[in-house]
Amino acid sequence: MLAVTPEPLARAPAVTLPAPRVAPADETPARQPEPRLAAQGLTAWYGADAGVRDVTLAFRSNTVTALIGPSGCGKSTLLRALNRMHELVPGTRVAGRVLLDGHDLYAPGVNPIQVRRSIGMVFQKPTPFPTMSIAENVAAGLRVGPRLSRGEREAIVERALKRAALWDEVRDRLHHSALALSGGQQQRLCVARTIAPEPEVILLDEPTASLDPSASARIEDLVHELKREFTVVIVTHNMQQAARISDVTAFFYLGELVEAGPTARIFTAPTKAQTEAYVTGRFG
Amino acid sequence: MTPRLGRRLFGAAMTGATYGAAALAILALGAILAMLVARGAGSLDWNFFTKSSVPLGENGGGFAHAIVGTLLIVGLACAIGVPIGVGGGIFLAEFGGGGLGWLVRFVADTLNGIPSIVIGIFAWTWIVRPAGKFTAFAGGVALACILAPIVARTTEEMVRLVPNSLREAALALGYQRWRTSLQVVVRTASAGIVTGCLVAMARVAGETAPLLFTALGNQFFSTDLFGAMAALPLQIYVYAVGPYDEWHRQAWAGALVLILLVLLLGTFARLVTRARRHA
Numbered sequence: 001m002l003a004v005t006p007e008p009l010a011r012a013p014a015v016t017l018p019a020p021r022v023a024p025a026d027e028t029p030a031r032q033p034e035p036r037l038a039a040q041g042l043t044a045w046y047g048a049d050a051g052v053r054d055v056t057l058a059f060r061s062n063t064v065t066a067l068i069g070p071s072g073c074g075k076s077t078l079l080r081a082l083n084r085m086h087e088l089v090p091g092t093r094v095a096g097r098v099l100l101d102g103h104d105l106y107a108p109g110v111n112p113i114q115v116r117r118s119i120g121m122v123f124q125k126p127t128p129f130p131t132m133s134i135a136e137n138v139a140a141g142l143r144v145g146p147r148l149s150r151g152e153r154e155a156i157v158e159r160a161l162k163r164a165a166l167w168d169e170v171r172d173r174l175h176h177s178a179l180a181l182s183g184g185q186q187q188r189l190c191v192a193r194t195i196a197p198e199p200e201v202i203l204l205d206e207p208t209a210s211l212d213p214s215a216s217a218r219i220e221d222l223v224h225e226l227k228r229e230f231t232v233v234i235v236t237h238n239m240q241q242a243a244r245i246s247d248v249t250a251f252f253y254l255g256e257l258v259e260a261g262p263t264a265r266i267f268t269a270p271t272k273a274q275t276e277a278y279v280t281g282r283f284g
Numbered sequence: 285m286t287p288r289l290g291r292r293l294f295g296a297a298m299t300g301a302t303y304g305a306a307a308l309a310i311l312a313l314g315a316i317l318a319m320l321v322a323r324g325a326g327s328l329d330w331n332f333f334t335k336s337s338v339p340l341g342e343n344g345g346g347f348a349h350a351i352v353g354t355l356l357i358v359g360l361a362c363a364i365g366v367p368i369g370v371g372g373g374i375f376l377a378e379f380g381g382g383g384l385g386w387l388v389r390f391v392a393d394t395l396n397g398i399p400s401i402v403i404g405i406f407a408w409t410w411i412v413r414p415a416g417k418f419t420a421f422a423g424g425v426a427l428a429c430i431l432a433p434i435v436a437r438t439t440e441e442m443v444r445l446v447p448n449s450l451r452e453a454a455l456a457l458g459y460q461r462w463r464t465s466l467q468v469v470v471r472t473a474s475a476g477i478v479t480g481c482l483v484a485m486a487r488v489a490g491e492t493a494p495l496l497f498t499a500l501g502n503q504f505f506s507t508d509l510f511g512a513m514a515a516l517p518l519q520i521y522v523y524a525v526g527p528y529d530e531w532h533r534q535a536w537a538g539a540l541v542l543i544l545l546v547l548l549l550g551t552f553a554r555l556v557t558r559a560r561r562h563a
Contacts, residue, residue, distance in 0.1 A: 083456065085452065085455065085456060088452070088455060090381075113458050113459075113460055114458065116455065116456055116457065116458040117457070117458030120456065120457070121456040123449060123452065123453060123456075125449055127447075127449045127450055127452070127453035129450065129453070129454070129468055129471075129472070130450075130472055131468075131471040131472050131474070140454070140457060141457040141458065143463075143467075144457065144458050144459055144460075144463065190453070193457070194456075194457075197457070197458070
């Protein structure tokens with residue numbers, strides 16, 4: 001609910017914007033990178049309730065797009081509809097299109113398993129497979145791909161762990177249980193597992209929600225690195241985090257996309273009153 | 285002060301009650317074990333494990349045929365019942381939401397509740413009578429009918445304990461449903477499943493009634509699955525009701541061996557669970 005209570009006039013902004021690490025995304029279409037992934041008129045139901053209603057939003061390559069909004073606003077549902085995870089819950093339904101490089105992922109004949117191999121996902125809580133070693137965890141997604149030699153697999157595991165900034169901490173215990181790692185390490189392991197099969201897009205569903213601040217900071221650095229190679233979409237409850245790591249921010253409210261645009265603009269000059277109320281911390 | 289004292293006394297009394305209940309449970313096992321050791325340990329010698337029954341009037345002889353028979357029949361019961369039970373349990377936990385799941389669960393619970401002698405009669409009617417002879421195979425099938433539903437229900441419980449987040453993580457990597465179930469969910473639950481199988485094995489190893497109608501018992505050493513075969517509970521039964529002191533002594537020793545076997549399986553089950561927890 002939008003409780004618009006009178007506010008004191010002089011109020012410090014709830015979000016302090018850090019210095020942008022890259023030039024802010026230009027809003028003129030010509031200079032923007034190609035949209036890699038796009039939702040078009042996407043509606044996702046749980047039973048009779050639409051968790052996400054008629055969302056049209058493009059995700060550009062080498063860009064971090066943050067989905068923000070209060071709890072229950074549909075941002076996680078949208079994320080799960082992008083890689084066809086939403087339909088795994090009984091009683092759910094999706095309408096509309098999701099385009100990956102122009103191909104509709106919901107077209108008849110598209111195999112959702114293939115979709116999930118090209119769009120990786122990292123969850124809120126670290127989910128290392130408890131029966132597998134660190135190396136086996138990273139290689140888990142490779143099992144369903146083409147057959148690899150042992151050497152190729154080891155090289156991919158090492159590269160994925162390096163890209164996830166975990167290699168130096170685990171290089172001596174690759175064959176030990178992944179459960180011995182700290183929460184932050186486990187989450188970076190999950191990132192390594194997600195990027196090892198080289199997906200096109202990486203979806204992160206509140207990846208730092210269960211981590212302490214320093215572990216969160218490492219994940220944020222990692223997200224920043226990931227966008228060199230991937231299209232990144234991150235759901236976050238933490239507006240400072242969205243401001244720090246994303247290039248584009250999309251604000252959701254009650255299942256609808258209220259506003260999307262370059263992060264700096266969304267946080268400094270939002271065009272919708274709801275967005276402003278949320279980013280300045282008046283509700284949510 | 286009074287309420288605090290009252291609460292403390294109540295807490296102490298309840299704690300004492302739980303200790304008492306635990307002590308009673310251990311006491312029962314301890315009493316049985318002590319009696320079996322007192323009466324049976326003296327008859328445990330090399331001959332007991334290596335010789336079979338001897339004709340009346342001769343001294344010596346042992347339970348080798350019954351020990352081997354129990355191992356074979358229980359092994360056969362596991363070979364039949366464990367795949368069915370584990371498979372059924374995985375089905376119930378992973379895909380058993382619908383009407384078929386309800387039916388399988390109902391059948392498993394009903395089978396669990398059927399007295400074992402009824403299962404023996406069932407195996408006699410469908411296997412022994414058509415075949416025209418008592419067989420260890422029929423005994424194995426009867427024990428499998430007791431073992432499978434126990435294994436199915438414990439497997440279901442163990443698979444259900446695996447957090448859904450692990451399933452989702454595997455599916456998000458592009459794992460198919462079957463691969464997620466087998467390579468992630470069942471692997472994660474495997475220690476619990478093995479424990480369930482061992483507990484079920486211990487349970488059926490001591491069953492006597494179903495074997496009376498099926499394996500029948502045998503005074504001679506036999507490894508022929510399609511003939512009558514001795515088993516520890518049967519041999520104990522025959523010797524315990526027999527009129528000879530020598531038989532009684534051996535029955536006590538056989539009971540001791542049987543309970544040690546069950547304890548061994550139980551200990552093994554605990555070790556598997558513990559090894560998993562420390563992995």
